[in-house]
Amino acid sequence: xxxxxxxxxxxxxxxxxxxxxxxxxxxxxxxxxPFAQISVTDICVKAGVARKTFYRNFESKISxxxxxxxxxxxxxxxxxxxxxxxxRKIYLYWYEYILCTRxxxxxxxxPDLYVFITDxxxxxxxxxxxxxxxxxxxxxxxxxxxYLNFAAAGIASIMREWMKNDCQIPAAIxxxxxxxxxxxxxx
Numbered sequence: 001x002x003x004x005x006x007x008x009x010x011x012x013x014x015x016x017x018x019x020x021x022x023x024x025x026x027x028x029x030x031x032x033x034p035f036a037q038i039s040v041t042d043i044c045v046k047a048g049v050a051r052k053t054f055y056r057n058f059e060s061k062i063s064x065x066x067x068x069x070x071x072x073x074x075x076x077x078x079x080x081x082x083x084x085x086x087x088r089k090i091y092l093y094w095y096e097y098i099l100c101t102r103x104x105x106x107x108x109x110x111p112d113l114y115v116f117i118t119d120x121x122x123x124x125x126x127x128x129x130x131x132x133x134x135x136x137x138x139x140x141x142x143x144x145x146x147y148l149n150f151a152a153a154g155i156a157s158i159m160r161e162w163m164k165n166d167c168q169i170p171a172a173i174x175x176x177x178x179x180x181x182x183x184x185x186x187x
Contacts, residue, residue: 019057019067021047026064030106035061035113065113068103069120076124091155091178095171098159108160122152151182 025047107113
């Protein structure tokens with residue numbers, strides 16, 4: 001008798017492996033080539049997978065980058081609750097994560113991905129801070145997009161500048177600075 005559960009696990013494990021190979025290949029290519037100049041074929045050759053494998057797992061090459069962000073956000077949301085953790089602790093997590101993740105450095109400095117980063121940070125800020133932001137005394141619902149866009153661009157800019165300076169300032173200090181700079185916007 002065929003065990004469908006075992007077969008599904010093999011398929012899921014194979015899919016996860018393919019996704020990991022593709023993601024790793026893209027970030028290895030980003031070390032030497034701008035995102036705009038990398039093709040799906042380049043990624044497939046580097047990963048050792050067929051184009052159909054790529055498209056079975058990803059819609060486009062930007063969705064490979066999005067996978068990294070979604071994984072990080074998922075880990076983050078599992079670890080912290082904004083209502084109980086506070087902004088400084090959340091920012092500290094981000095700075096510490098960046099220190100350990102070379103992919104973020106590659107993404108933050110590729111001009112074609114910087115706008116994507118800001119959009120993903122905005123999405124995260126909107127999810128994580130919606131209740132806090134909307135309950136703030138200074139919050140004007142008609143201006144929510146402005147608050148969120150300003151915060152996302154600010155966070156991306158601060159982190160990029162920090163990485164540009166080789167992360168010389170300790171993550172804890174950067175978390176405090178970020179908290180202070182954005183306190184009037186998000187709190």
